[in-house]
Amino acid sequence: MQARASEGEAPATASATAVLGDALNLPYADQTFDCVIASEILEHIPQDDAAITELVRVLKVGGTLAVSVPRWLPERLCWLLSDEYHSNEGGHVRIYRASELRRKIVSGGMQMTHAHHAHALHSPFWWLKCAVDVSNSEHPAVTAYHKLLVWDLMRRPKVTQLAESLLNPLVGKSVAMYFTKLRSAESETALGYSVASG
Numbered sequence: 001m002q003a004r005a006s007e008g009e010a011p012a013t014a015s016a017t018a019v020l021g022d023a024l025n026l027p028y029a030d031q032t033f034d035c036v037i038a039s040e041i042l043e044h045i046p047q048d049d050a051a052i053t054e055l056v057r058v059l060k061v062g063g064t065l066a067v068s069v070p071r072w073l074p075e076r077l078c079w080l081l082s083d084e085y086h087s088n089e090g091g092h093v094r095i096y097r098a099s100e101l102r103r104k105i106v107s108g109g110m111q112m113t114h115a116h117h118a119h120a121l122h123s124p125f126w127w128l129k130c131a132v133d134v135s136n137s138e139h140p141a142v143t144a145y146h147k148l149l150v151w152d153l154m155r156r157p158k159v160t161q162l163a164e165s166l167l168n169p170l171v172g173k174s175v176a177m178y179f180t181k182l183r184s185a186e187s188e189t190a191l192g193y194s195v196a197s198g
Contacts, residue, residue, distance in 0.1 A: 023051045031060045039068045043092045056108040059181045068176040069096045074123040081130035098175045110179040117172025120164045125149060
């Protein structure tokens with residue numbers, strides 16, 4: 001956080017704390033955060049419905065939930081090319097369709113505001129790794145492509161930014177979705193009670 005503050009990317013008073021916890025039982029009270037981010041997490045969790053419930057629970061009403069997961073088509077190709085890619089412990093346990101994940105989150109009292117695809121240049125990298133052997137990071141083609149990705153990350157040249165923006169809708173590696181929390185669990189329970197009583 002100090003590094004970000006020195007670069008003017010965060011207020012000088014900002015702080016950050018790493019907390020070890022369980023995604024199915026987050027160590028925070030209801031409605032703790034204005035914004036919750038779950039980036040490339042849900043595809044690893046067998047009980048994703050329970051994890052989504054927790055993400056929504058700790059978010060304040062009116063707050064923003066940002067979720068990203070691997071996109072269906074690029075991920076499906078990885079699974080077809082390599083069993084090792086997804087069958088290892090802690091690996092990906094499912095491939096989401098965006099509509100399925102959106103339905104799961106919206107059913108918890110959220111409203112989707114927008115979505116986009118990202119990281120198109122990363123899709124061919126993972127297809128290449130899956131094709132040659134996921135664990136073989138020394139393969140010449142893999143190391144060459146990895147250098148390209150690092151160069152792009154560090155330099156952000158206009159040519160790769162343009163290429164990625166054009167390719168994201170087609171082969172973006174990730175889908176990112178953003179939601180607003182409409183109501184709390186308590187208000188939902190009260191609403192159900194009043195309807196039942198009426």
